[in-house]
Amino acid sequence: MSTRSVVPFGPHHPVLPEPIHIDLVLEDEKVVEAVPSIGFVHRGLEKLVEKKDFNEMVFVAERTCGICSYMHGMSYCAAVEHVMGVEIPERAKYLRTVWCELSRLHSHLLWLGLLADGFGFESLFMQAWRLREKILDMSEASTGGRLISSVNKIGGQRKDVDNAMLHSFVETLNQLEPEIRTMVRTFLEDSAVRSRLDGVGVLSKEKAHDLGAVGPFLRASGIPFDIRTTGYLAYGDIDFEPVTSSEGDSYARTAVRINEIFQSIDIIRQVVAKIPDGDVAVPVKGFPKGEYMMRVEQPRGEALYYVKANGTKFLERMRIRTPTFANIPPMLEMLKGCQLADVPMMVLTIDPCISCTER
Amino acid sequence: MSLFSFAKTEFKNLFSKPATRPYPQQPREYPERTRGHIENDMDVCILCGLCSKKCPTGAITVDRAGKTWSISGFSCIQCGYCVESCPKKCLSMKQSYTQPDAQKGTNTFVKPEQPAPAKPAAEAAKPAPAPKPAADAEKPAAVPAVPAEAAEPAAKQD
Numbered sequence: 001m002s003t004r005s006v007v008p009f010g011p012h013h014p015v016l017p018e019p020i021h022i023d024l025v026l027e028d029e030k031v032v033e034a035v036p037s038i039g040f041v042h043r044g045l046e047k048l049v050e051k052k053d054f055n056e057m058v059f060v061a062e063r064t065c066g067i068c069s070y071m072h073g074m075s076y077c078a079a080v081e082h083v084m085g086v087e088i089p090e091r092a093k094y095l096r097t098v099w100c101e102l103s104r105l106h107s108h109l110l111w112l113g114l115l116a117d118g119f120g121f122e123s124l125f126m127q128a129w130r131l132r133e134k135i136l137d138m139s140e141a142s143t144g145g146r147l148i149s150s151v152n153k154i155g156g157q158r159k160d161v162d163n164a165m166l167h168s169f170v171e172t173l174n175q176l177e178p179e180i181r182t183m184v185r186t187f188l189e190d191s192a193v194r195s196r197l198d199g200v201g202v203l204s205k206e207k208a209h210d211l212g213a214v215g216p217f218l219r220a221s222g223i224p225f226d227i228r229t230t231g232y233l234a235y236g237d238i239d240f241e242p243v244t245s246s247e248g249d250s251y252a253r254t255a256v257r258i259n260e261i262f263q264s265i266d267i268i269r270q271v272v273a274k275i276p277d278g279d280v281a282v283p284v285k286g287f288p289k290g291e292y293m294m295r296v297e298q299p300r301g302e303a304l305y306y307v308k309a310n311g312t313k314f315l316e317r318m319r320i321r322t323p324t325f326a327n328i329p330p331m332l333e334m335l336k337g338c339q340l341a342d343v344p345m346m347v348l349t350i351d352p353c354i355s356c357t358e359r
Numbered sequence: 360m361s362l363f364s365f366a367k368t369e370f371k372n373l374f375s376k377p378a379t380r381p382y383p384q385q386p387r388e389y390p391e392r393t394r395g396h397i398e399n400d401m402d403v404c405i406l407c408g409l410c411s412k413k414c415p416t417g418a419i420t421v422d423r424a425g426k427t428w429s430i431s432g433f434s435c436i437q438c439g440y441c442v443e444s445c446p447k448k449c450l451s452m453k454q455s456y457t458q459p460d461a462q463k464g465t466n467t468f469v470k471p472e473q474p475a476p477a478k479p480a481a482e483a484a485k486p487a488p489a490p491k492p493a494a495d496a497e498k499p500a501a502v503p504a505v506p507a508e509a510a511e512p513a514a515k516q517d
């Protein structure tokens with residue numbers, strides 16, 4: 001048996017946009033164990049419920065993550081609305097669905113770019129981000145912010161988007177779709193790209209289930225589990241199937257995310273076709289009392305929002321469990337037995353979002 | 360599996376215009392809703408202080424004695440909460456972003472003196488309008504909005 005050595009991976013590493021540290025225990029070039037340590041960007045957002053009232057906390061929740069910012073704000077609002085027994089108007093539900101899917105689109109395109117950058121294909125990275133920019137322009141035109149939308153409030157949405165603008169979004173997406181198809185062909189078919197992804201970081205269906213993987217990481221291992229199928233917001237009226245793959249390797253995870261891009265475009269088309277007219281917010285009186293656990297499907301997987309309120313304007317407790325937090329144990333399992341050179345690619349394919357993990 | 364699957368995009372790229380904008384020569388056109396920075400129309404503002412109470416980051420300071428309204432551009436998160444809660448609708452969200460700066464300063468707006476000295480003849484006929492804004496300034500801060508909100512949690516807690 002060869003001697004073991006420990007190689008630190010991160011917190012600063014070219015493939016990591018955010019800091020996570022993993023101690024890789026190696027035997028020659030083979031990883032036998034991976035020990036993570038997180039906490040480099042802990043900000044104590046959950047503690048802020050003691051200082052910011054439940055309306056102001058929307059803005060804090062939005063800043064949990066820079067990428068799925070809209071979904072964080074939306075989940076927090078939905079959790080508090082459930083506690084208060086507020087039913088938001090139908091139009092607000094549909095608008096939330098559109099914005100959720102827009103943020104899924106830009107998040108997946110961002111990740112594709114980072115993946116291309118991870119295996120050193122810089123022009124492909126630029127192409128992915130060029131297309132993502134069009135999605136961000138849509139976000140800015142409708143919410144006023146490219147990433148931080150600030151359109152959520154308890155009881156609905158702060159801004160309405162008129163039908164003309166929604167149809168123009170669908171028009172833009174129709175033009176964008178063939179461009180994305182051309183771009184993703186390189187990810188799915190190019191032999192150089194395939195050599196970095198095929199068979200790298202296989203996670204079996206059983207392990208993915210037992211270790212609690214979520215999101216595209218779980219679906220790439222063959223489990224068709226998507227919280228959107230429970231029908232929160234307007235997803236109950238939309239026709240879609242969770243995208244899955246049976247391979248469980250890095251290529252499967254890439255393919256699942258790519259197919260989810262087209263699924264999101266299709267969902268936006270359906271939502272815009274069905275969106276009802278009406279108000280986008282209802283007035284909310286009083287203070288929340290009770291507790292609720294909200295589950296939503298974020299681009300990286302299932303997020304939990306736990307809210308406990310005691311009838312004052314400050315919540316008693318807020319707890320966020322983000323998808324990357326759930327994906328770290330299966331990722332460590334996946335790293336066992338791989339080659340050191342494949343570690344960056346494998347860490348990247350879970351789409352790690354460390355800042356929201358550490359809150 | 361294929362070789363050179365990126366070649367078509369690459370050739371197209373060589374003969375097309377850049378996707379980016381030559382920034383300083385061609386400035387960005389902002390969409391109508393862009394949240395850039397907050398401005399205050401001090402002619403309308405009654406210095407009620409509701410915006411500073413609503414601001415989630417405490418970026419707004421209202422000095423009623425000095426008749427100034429100031430906002431810290433580095434604390435403001437451009438959420439637009441103050442614009443929504445303004446009773447006189449004097450606050451507005453402008454599209455352009457604030458300029459970078461070496462020091463964290465505040466942007467202060469000073470309320471102009473109300474009895475306009477330029478047209479005393481027109482004002483002399485009806486002396487009431489001059490003190491009226493001052494009376495307005497007292498009311499919203501003191502009577503309807505703030506105590507209603509402050510009193511409710513106390514009642515609920517009991």
